[in-house]
Amino acid sequence: MVEKIKKAFDPRFDKVHTWPHLVRIEFLCAVITLLFLLVWSLMIDAPLEHPANPAATPNPSKAPWYFLGLQEMLVYFDPWMAGVVLPSLIIVGLVLIPYIDVNPKGNGYYTFHERKFAIVTYCFGFLILWVSLMVVGVFLRGPGWNFFGPFAPWDSHKVVPLTNIDLNMFLAQSLGLDFLRNPFMGMLFGGFLIVAYYSTAVLYWQAKKGSSEILQKLGVVRYGITAFLFLTMAALPVKMLLRWTFNIKYIMVIKQINLSI
Amino acid sequence: MNKLKLLLRDIQETIVQSQAWKSIFRHGYADTPRNRALAIASNVWLHLHPAKVRRHAIKLRYTWCAGGLTFLFFLVTVVTGVILMFYYRPVAEYAFVDIQYLEFDVPFGMINRNMHRWAAHSMVMMVMIHMFRVFLTGSYKPPREFNWVVGVLLITLTFLLSFTGYLLPWDQLAIWAVTVGSNMARATPLLGNEGPLAVQVGDLFDAAAGVKDTFITPRYDARSFLVAGTVVGSPTLLRFYVLHCIFIPVAASILMILHFWRVRKDGGISGPL
Ligand code: HEM
Numbered sequence: 001m002v003e004k005i006k007k008a009f010d011p012r013f014d015k016v017h018t019w020p021h022l023v024r025i026e027f028l029c030a031v032i033t034l035l036f037l038l039v040w041s042l043m044i045d046a047p048l049e050h051p052a053n054p055a056a057t058p059n060p061s062k063a064p065w066y067f068l069g070l071q072e073m074l075v076y077f078d079p080w081m082a083g084v085v086l087p088s089l090i091i092v093g094l095v096l097i098p099y100i101d102v103n104p105k106g107n108g109y110y111t112f113h114e115r116k117f118a119i120v121t122y123c124f125g126f127l128i129l130w131v132s133l134m135v136v137g138v139f140l141r142g143p144g145w146n147f148f149g150p151f152a153p154w155d156s157h158k159v160v161p162l163t164n165i166d167l168n169m170f171l172a173q174s175l176g177l178d179f180l181r182n183p184f185m186g187m188l189f190g191g192f193l194i195v196a197y198y199s200t201a202v203l204y205w206q207a208k209k210g211s212s213e214i215l216q217k218l219g220v221v222r223y224g225i226t227a228f229l230f231l232t233m234a235a236l237p238v239k240m241l242l243r244w245t246f247n248i249k250y251i252m253v254i255k256q257i258n259l260s261i
Numbered sequence: 262m263n264k265l266k267l268l269l270r271d272i273q274e275t276i277v278q279s280q281a282w283k284s285i286f287r288h289g290y291a292d293t294p295r296n297r298a299l300a301i302a303s304n305v306w307l308h309l310h311p312a313k314v315r316r317h318a319i320k321l322r323y324t325w326c327a328g329g330l331t332f333l334f335f336l337v338t339v340v341t342g343v344i345l346m347f348y349y350r351p352v353a354e355y356a357f358v359d360i361q362y363l364e365f366d367v368p369f370g371m372i373n374r375n376m377h378r379w380a381a382h383s384m385v386m387m388v389m390i391h392m393f394r395v396f397l398t399g400s401y402k403p404p405r406e407f408n409w410v411v412g413v414l415l416i417t418l419t420f421l422l423s424f425t426g427y428l429l430p431w432d433q434l435a436i437w438a439v440t441v442g443s444n445m446a447r448a449t450p451l452l453g454n455e456g457p458l459a460v461q462v463g464d465l466f467d468a469a470a471g472v473k474d475t476f477i478t479p480r481y482d483a484r485s486f487l488v489a490g491t492v493v494g495s496p497t498l499l500r501f502y503v504l505h506c507i508f509i510p511v512a513a514s515i516l517m518i519l520h521f522w523r524v525r526k527d528g529g530i531s532g533p534l
Binding site for chain 1: 315
């Protein structure tokens with residue numbers, strides 16, 4: 001009862017009539033947007049290129065703009081990762097967000113400092129990985145999917161030497177770890193690295209579960225899912241960096257089942 | 262400011278007191294709380310809304326109107342899309358020339374096609390912005406978890422809607438974008454002919470069916486299921502057309518109904534608890 005009375009006098013729960021207050025805003029937004037769309041359509045025509053010709057592959061061939069972040073990932077990962085596993089994980093991860101975020105604060109208002117981790121993670125995934133890679137794909141990728149600066153002419157004869165090398169061979173060459181030249185040892189080593197990478201989540205759990213309230217609240221299942229998704233997302237820039245710095249192609253290759261990461 | 266208000270009121274009075282106005286609307290509209298509520302509750306379109314909303318929820322700086330605009334763009338594509346369907350045949354021999362016909366001979370064909378295209382792109386952009394807003398306001402938190410899930414399905418369908426439509430003009434842009442996109446399906450683990458474990462799974466299926474080198478080959482795998490053959494061709498066009506014009510819009514509409522209903526049932530637009 002007291003709660004109800006309090007609510008009735010709290011300005012944050014103040015209500016206004018939908019008609020006219022909301023309806024007029026919606027009406028204005030709709031009219032302005034439709035006008036904008038009309039002017040846009042009068043000024044710029046939808047593209048129509050030459051008729052489809054299966055024999056003439058354009059260079060570069062680009063997917064629709066909203067998938068170019070994924071196409072950009074093809075530079076760093078095989079298609080089964082960039083085209084199938086990562087998109088599936090994005091969808092699954094998004095679906096799970098409400099169920100793994102147990103922070104009750106910041107429900108229904110803008111705040112950064114009450115939910116820093118959530119917002120930084122989402123912004124990293126959305127603005128850096130999705131949007132900015134999309135921009136790179138749309139504007140900065142030319143023939144051969146080579147990188148071209150914003151105003152550089154697209155030279156279709158640009159040759160970029162393919163010097164990419166698998167991690168085990170790179171270590172064999174640079175550190176003299178010759179046993180890694182063996183594909184089986186290479187595979188074991190790569191697999192070990194990947195397991196070790198994800199195991200950091202277990203170590204963190206073991207170290208912090210006693211003292212961290214957040215981890216206790218999450219529980220082991222939610223924590224496991226969150227850590228897996230987070231580390232997988234973080235693995236993208238890690239692999240990108242490895243490519244830019246050491247030309248690493250794959251971390252692990254299992255030839256028998258045609259799987260490379 | 263006050264002078265302007267008075268002027269507007271004068272104009273309003275002149276109009277509603279005129280003979281023409283009174284001949285159309287027999288009685289006036291008394292601006293009472295009851296009538297304000299009825300304006301919403303007794304209107305089939307407007308009663309999607311509650312009669313009253315929290316003050317902060319109607320602020321543009323809260324919702325960015327992004328969900329509403331996504332819906333508006335969807336409606337524009339439905340209307341312009343149906344008009345396009347009157348002139349377009351989803352067969353490789355005809356599709357491209359039908360688009361040219363639309364552009365050059367059909368009255369308002371060009372602008373109709375432009376509106377469809379730009380509204381579709383805008384919808385894709387706006388749905389991402391809407392999702393960003395919903396995230397930033399934490400509106401996926403209880404009790405709205407499930408509406409977020411519905412939203413994720415909706416954004417997925419929005420991408421697929423746009424992607425299937427991309428093929429229909431049947432020009433170079435169309436088939437190559439869809440070729441690049443659908444080539445990914447080749448690499449599906451287990452079910453794509455170039456994916457991990459494809460050979461092993463194919464052998465299993467072959468053995469079960471008593472055939473050789475049939476399953477999980479370029480002819481029978483995840484990609485050929487998607488594009489109806491080994492290349493993006495006329496069967497792909499028909500398949501994408503049906504998905505684009507019937508299956509995905511219907512599925513998205515059903516989910517939108519659910520989405521809007523849940524916004525109300527979950528207590529209206531989110532706000533400080
Ligand atoms: C076709 C796509 C979509 C349409 C037409 C749509 C439409 C709407 C509309 C009109 C609202 C009312 C408030 C507003 O305008 O912001 C809303 C709210 C909401 N939407 Fe969407 N939406 C779509 C996609 C999504 C997506 C992709 C998500 C997130 C994954 C999502 C999650 C939500 C949630 C949680 C609310 C409640 C927000 C609140 O109470 O503050 N929607 N949606």
